[in-house]
Amino acid sequence: MSDRRLMRSLRTAFGVRRSPLRRAAGWLDENLGGGSRLLREELRHVFPDSWAFFLGEIALYCFILLVVTGIFLGLFFHASQAPVVYHGSYQPLVGVPMSDAYSSVLDLSFNVRAGLLVRQVHHWAALVFVAALMIHLLRMFFTGAYRRPRRINWVIGLSLLMLVGFNGLLGYSLPDDLLSGAGLRIAYSITESIPFLGPTLASLMFGGQFPASGIIARIYPVHIFLLPAGIAGLLGLHMGMLWLQRHTEFPGPGRDDRTIVGTPMVPAYALRTSGYLMLVAGVLTAFGGLLQINPVWLYGPYTPWDATTSAQPDWYMGWLEGAVRMFPGWDIQIGGFLLPAVFWPAVILPGLIFTPLFLWPWLDGMALRDGGFHNVLTLPSERPGRTAIGAGFVTFLTVLLVAGGDDVLASAFGLSLPVLLRTLQVLFFVAPPIVALLTYVVFRRRAQRWLATGR
């Protein structure tokens, strides 16, 4: 467009005093063709109104915050294990030999303005991300949102949970502090425990025998590119599918499997969810500013000959840590071969946990002989059996999580560690069925009362 024509059209536009928004929309109308008509319809996309739909949004906004803070951190982090001697501003470690990676994290924490804030927000966002995903998953489970036509999205969501948890573990490993190195050592040993292939797999993953000197450089692109790209891709699929199928909705007047009731995306929902984004960012920033997390300078650099007591992984790995602590040392010798005991809690157990989770929508459909499409949610008391299974499962994971901190608990409450461990081993078998049974009885009764009185 020539300058003269541009000026003329601008003058015309100003002459009729159309609002800037209207002009921008008009420009889209002229340039998107049929697309603008579709866009217009999508602006009225219906979002049901319930607190429950906020859980997934928290997860999404944590991801956004992780990307933003992660880019900042990437500007200062050195993914290198080249040996250096620290001469920075944190006095207790001056003169200590360490890796370039650890030294750059110290500089980031002490010398880069707002560096520690961003690092702590990043860490908190990761912790809350996994928590939000898990609570979101539980909400899906306890209200039957996984049923057809949302089985695929259930699978995508679970895959997201796995990728996010794994990427969190990698992020925990990057600073090359004492705890992160111990975590890598354990990951190496768990890989080694896989029959036949284990030692080769571990060597391929780490690029050699532990402590492989290039492992930080290897983890880095996976943590900041490969897995985030996978997570973003799956999130896109997850939300694209959500967009096409629309949200589920809780039962209520005017709502059924064919009709969705809620607020339009523009303006109400868009405004509100932007507010939620800011609230999530605000809360995580407050955490990052006021609550210390992962003070790596206190742990010191990783060396293969140091260790620290009360070593804890990030909370979302606690269940795995607990399983590894609780499982007895049942090494199996077969001929000249060894199957280390840790193979069962660290490799088989996660498979045993995730496989039924992935299959749940199909198992549930088969058990109820219900393969139909559902858009209206079922409440926990409508399905006491499902609620009981879910409660038992949560109890099971909770026992594992508690076991992951057994040493900390024992010293905090003055308990005997072996007694505590044995108690947890018993609870591992006993607690989930008891909780499931109690849940069933309570919710069954509620369902009967509801049927009888309508309340």
Next chain:
Amino acid sequence: MEVEDGGAVSDRETGTHGGSPPGWPAAIGLLVTVVGAVGFVVAFVTNASTAWLGGSLAAALLGLGVALAYWGRDLAGDEVISGPYPAPHDDVPGAAALGGDLEQSAHVITRRRFLSRFLIAGVGVFAVSQAVILGALGPRPGRSLFVTAWRPGSRLVTFDGEPVTRDVLAAGGILVAFPEGHTDAADSQIALFHFIGGELKPQPGRETWSPEGFVAYSRICTHVGCTVAQYMDEVQMLACPCHQSTFDILDGARPLAGPARRPLPQLPLAIDPQGYLVAQSDFTEPVGPGFWDAG
């Protein structure tokens, strides 16, 4: 696709929603945002503490969040709309299933039966062939998991490379040692103890491994490989801080509690004529956690 049908259920959903709600909560939120934003700039420029930086930035974000969410919530009450869920194909008369369409497209390809099967096989072979790239990721472990840097006659040295003589370690003490020239060899680190009261229980076949009461064990836990760095001298046990396995130093580093099953490997020691502690040989079993061929 029609999305809306006119917003018929508004009042039932919102209950009593008379008049415009007050605007001041959103205004206060925005005020907090402005104050927080200015505060953040001041904190940043003055290089204030993380708490000030985070607190002011959080206030700004939370203020904005409260304002937007409050406003949006309020609008949501004003306008409740409903619309149809997208109907599955079998609910729509005359609509073809995705499967039908795809099958028709696929038929164009599958009618060349040989060629289409060859295509699948060829792509499969190609995909599998690319797996060789994985082999470049790292070396095969070979014998590396079975050997450490200890050789017959290797002198024990400290972190700083100082050789360990029989006079360095008093009875009841502990010392971390490495083979001379390999103070960076993670798999070779040992914990050296000295007992002179005959407390040490001799292990069958290892009677000569602990001369003058010096005994050495691998410091790598046989559970999942953490450093067995906790020494509990009143009970003469070594403990792993990761998963709380404990080992009886006096009895061949036998596991007493926790998930570890195998004892810590013992290094056969000797004392040479100059009084230096040396290794008789490498460990006689793989150190560290178990793996398939270690049986």
